[in-house]
Amino acid sequence: MESSTAPGGRTRREATRQKLYEAAVTLIAEQGFSATTVDEIAERAGVAKGTVYYNFASKSVLFEELLRHGVGLLTASLREAVEDTARNGGSKVDALDAMIRAGLVFMDRYPSFTQLYVAELWRTNRAWQSTLMVVRQQAVAVVEGVLREGVDNGEFSAEIDVQLTAAALVGMVLVAALDWQAFQPERSLDDVHSALSRLLQGRVSGRP
Amino acid sequence: MESSTAPGGRTRREATRQKLYEAAVTLIAEQGFSATTVDEIAERAGVAKGTVYYNFASKSVLFEELLRHGVGLLTASLREAVEDTARNGGSKVDALDAMIRAGLVFMDRYPSFTQLYVAELWRTNRAWQSTLMVVRQQAVAVVEGVLREGVDNGEFSAEIDVQLTAAALVGMVLVAALDWQAFQPERSLDDVHSALSRLLQGRVSGRP
DNA sequence: GTTTTTGAACTGACTGGTCAGTGCAAAAAC
């Protein structure tokens, strides 16, 4: 049994799954999981309904794998940003700043995924609740790690609450990015980034 | 023929609507709008399904009025916080800090509403989209107002981006509060408040 | 020849919304 590979090295099946992810992510971001029908997903992906069920056990499973896939990309991107600053001898604040930028870039590239993620994260009593917890923790842990290292090396106050501060930072970026997209999409990524940098470094009050 | 008033002076109808709001808010926060059935709402409120439609034109209308109701409470609370600090001769940073606290208190008291609001705010193509925009703006405008006044009186740097900064601040509080509730509910409100204060005032890096 | 996809038909559970009818307390009629 050998899975034939398409030009890109992906199997045919993977290509189909990718199309289904892309179709599902925009539809679910717009309408929510329950309001999105499997027929719609299949139609937008340009495949037959039977194909959806050939590739995924159920609508929920498709969604769960989509979540894992997307957060995996984000986490990898955050980690890369941290490693880059470390390689260049940057401080921990630089690492946080690089992560803010990486987050903004991700949300700029995958706005639908971001919407969908925010919309589902704090729900309770849903089938994919545990999946969501796991992937969330993967991403937030990267931020927490940098904060902790900063505390250890004395760059950050020992009194900061790592967990809460990480959550607040993530929220800051998340909501600013969503507002940017929704209400002033003409702004550049650099604009948004510098506004958030300023806030991070406490340069809101006072001068320089 | 007079509309009978209950002990509190509220009409019977208003009492019923309140019960429906309360039932709807928790169910929709948990499951989302589409996944919540009118039958469920009626059952939890302890009324018949027909009563829902006697009091609201449709499921969507019930939801829209619920949104207006909830954000109205939040906005009032934020305004009050600002006025209190102004009365006591506080600075604009004090006003921001008071709003952070007011936001946390609100989210502590109405966690379900907060969940539901976040989950629906950035969706597109939904019936209540415009309602949501309006109420969001009411709330965010209070924050923007304080920032603008701070810039005018020189307390804040003239270079801050009022709109983006307001959004980021709101996001910071929102996400920190949701994470607090979801992942470490044992923490006190003061704990969370001081972590956010620290971040607001740029006391993360460095010492005191 | 094996894997994957197609597409249409079907099922059975569920859902938003409807509507004829009920209960009841205040008002009107007597």
Added chain:
DNA sequence: GTTTTTGCACTGACCAGTCAGTTCAAAAAC
């Protein structure tokens, strides 16, 4: 002060439509 009327608030069985998931024979892709 008793009887009758009024209309608001509520009820719950019912209906027409929708959707996730199944099935499968045939075709296409590899």
